[in-house]
Amino acid sequence: MLFAFLWFSSLAAAQSVITITGTLTGADALPTGSEVSYASAFSTITASSSSRTGVISGISSSFGEANSTGSVSPSSTNSVTLLVGGGSTTLSNNMTASSTTTSAKPTNTQPCNGYPEFCTRKYSNITEVCAHNSPFSVKKNAASNQALDVTTQLNDGIRMLQGQAHYVNGTLYFCHTSCDLLNAGTVQAYLEKVADWVHDNPYDVVTILIGNADYAMTNSEGVKNITAETYVEPIQNSGLTPYIYYPPKIPMRLEDWPTLGEMIVTQKRVVIFMDYNANQTAVPYILDEFSQMWETPYSPTNISFPCDVQRPPNLSRNSSLDWLYIANHNLNTEVAIGSFSLLIPNVVDLNVTNGLNGTGSLGLMSNECTADWGRPPNFLLVDYYNIGSFNGSVFAVAAEANNVTYNGKCCGTSSFATQSFGGPPIITLSVAFLAAITWMI
The missing domain is CATH 3.20.20.190 (Phosphatidylinositol (PI) phosphodiesterase)
Structure with a gap:
């Protein structure tokens, strides 16, 4: 079975625009039951996004290769550090976020999926x-x-x-x-x-x-x-x-x-x-x-x-x-x-x-x-x-x-x-x- 992937542009207006180009080929489908088939070989298709920004729970952010920057509007009495990529985002008591790239790696204080260690994994x-x-x-x-x-x-x-x-x-x-x-x-x-x-x-x-x-x-x-x-x-x-x-x-x-x-x-x-x-x-x-x-x-x-x-x-x-x-x-x-x-x-x-x-x-x-x-x-x-x-x-x-x-x-x-x-x-x-x-x- 041959799968051909032509370029496409998608997403609703509220979403980032993603364009994918490339060709995907596969060997004959491998039936494993009624109407079930799988592609057995794949080539890589890459995608580029023109925008990777958005707002969630009051956090406005944009993501870079290694660091992130953003600002937070809600008030809070907590100060947390969320490690991201090659840097970190620090949320202080006044809830301003800044990007850091210091030689001394900061200690993450914000759990991701329940554990601070997961943020950088x-x-x-x-x-x-x-x-x-x-x-x-x-x-x-x-x-x-x-x-x-x-x-x-x-x-x-x-x-x-x-x-x-x-x-x-x-x-x-x-x-x-x-x-x-x-x-x-x-x-x-x-x-x-x-x-x-x-x-x-x-x-x-x-x-x-x-x-x-x-x-x-x-x-x-x-x-x-x-x-x-x-x-x-x-x-x-x-x-x-x-x-x-x-x-x-x-x-x-x-x-x-x-x-x-x-x-x-x-x-x-x-x-x-x-x-x-x-x-x-x-x-x-x-x-x-x-x-x-x-x-x-x-x-x-x-x-x-x-x-x-x-x-x-x-x-x-x-x-x-x-x-x-x-x-x-x-x-x-x-x-x-x-x-x-x-x-x-x-x-x-x-x-x-x-x-x-x-x-x-x-x-x-x-x-x-x-x-x-x-x-x-x-x-x-x-x-x-x-x-x-x-x-x-x-x-x-x-x-x-x-x-x-x-x-x-x-x-x-x-x-x-x-x-x-x-x-x-x-x-x-x-x-x-x-x-x-x-x-x-």
């Missing part, structure tokens, strides 16, 4: 916890993957949000396999909550991974229509637009990513990926996951949790070493309903699955992946992140991978008691749905 050099199927926190529904809503997830330290979206009657919903099984509401409503949180937390970088579940859906003329373009309207309407990160090249490799501090000062601190049908020529800010990030086997039903590359298939080891990667660590159990079987989250073993040590633990998988690949996973994907061997154990695993001291900030107030997991799973399934479904991710 590249986005690609940090391990974050990912809430698997973040929107699916519907109480008394066995198909849920989380106990707490997205705002609480972000407050607790989740920095990657993953969800499975379906297109129903012209609207995108976050639904688990089918909207008859679990419907968590519209994509736009969910993203509005994320946008509100991002607005209120100016020193945090958030990643969103969209599972485009209906990527193979076709219209009446047999043309695929569930693509990245379908998601533009709910994303723009949600209020996320001012914060979205636009990559300077396609595809992004580990060294291409900016530091968190750079993303914060330029306020472009929401990174969006999509698994299937991303089209960065049409929508440059929805990044094609499987040309820039790989995943370990997902939806496992055993506790081995291998660190092998599953998606995209046939990715060489040399390429894998230069891509972001996700360690999928959500353990499922099979439930039989008549002649049908479903995979649902294994909530019984969460104290081990989300723990630091032992067979099947998140800590063990993180350490094994680090040993296998010479660097920790970028994202640790888990169910029910707030349950583990102790309160916040998944974040302690991430802190160990990042070589920082866990800050102990976890977790929300909901528990298994409020989810009613003590008895049989409570789930409502329509006859039509049972007739159609044989598995669930």
Whole structure:
């Protein structure tokens, strides 16, 4: 399959203007299932931006190669230093910001994603916890993957949000396999909550991974229509637009990513990926996951949790070493309903699955992946992140991978008691749905 990327200019009037030029070629597509294909080889496309400025939470800034300058209008009694690029931005009691380039490196006092050390680290050099199927926190529904809503997830330290979206009657919903099984509401409503949180937390970088579940859906003329373009309207309407990160090249490799501090000062601190049908020529800010990030086997039903590359298939080891990667660590159990079987989250073993040590633990998988690949996973994907061997154990695993001291900030107030997991799973399934479904991710 040949992919041709011609130059394009995009973005709404409120956004920076980005022009991308180049040619992208790939070998034959590698089918891995119905309607699924991946590009196996890529050339680099570079992008140049005519503007990288903006305002967020009262901070006005412009970003240079090594230093940043800016001014801040709100009053404050705090004085913080945010390291950016080759210099730093200092916010004093009078809230004026200035750029410094001294031989003595200043000490950063402002946490980025919870830790001051992260401000000078590249986005690609940090391990974050990912809430698997973040929107699916519907109480008394066995198909849920989380106990707490997205705002609480972000407050607790989740920095990657993953969800499975379906297109129903012209609207995108976050639904688990089918909207008859679990419907968590519209994509736009969910993203509005994320946008509100991002607005209120100016020193945090958030990643969103969209599972485009209906990527193979076709219209009446047999043309695929569930693509990245379908998601533009709910994303723009949600209020996320001012914060979205636009990559300077396609595809992004580990060294291409900016530091968190750079993303914060330029306020472009929401990174969006999509698994299937991303089209960065049409929508440059929805990044094609499987040309820039790989995943370990997902939806496992055993506790081995291998660190092998599953998606995209046939990715060489040399390429894998230069891509972001996700360690999928959500353990499922099979439930039989008549002649049908479903995979649902294994909530019984969460104290081990989300723990630091032992067979099947998140800590063990993180350490094994680090040993296998010479660097920790970028994202640790888990169910029910707030349950583990102790309160916040998944974040302690991430802190160990990042070589920082866990800050102990976890977790929300909901528990298994409020989810009613003590008895049989409570789930409502329509006859039509049972007739159609044989598995669930």
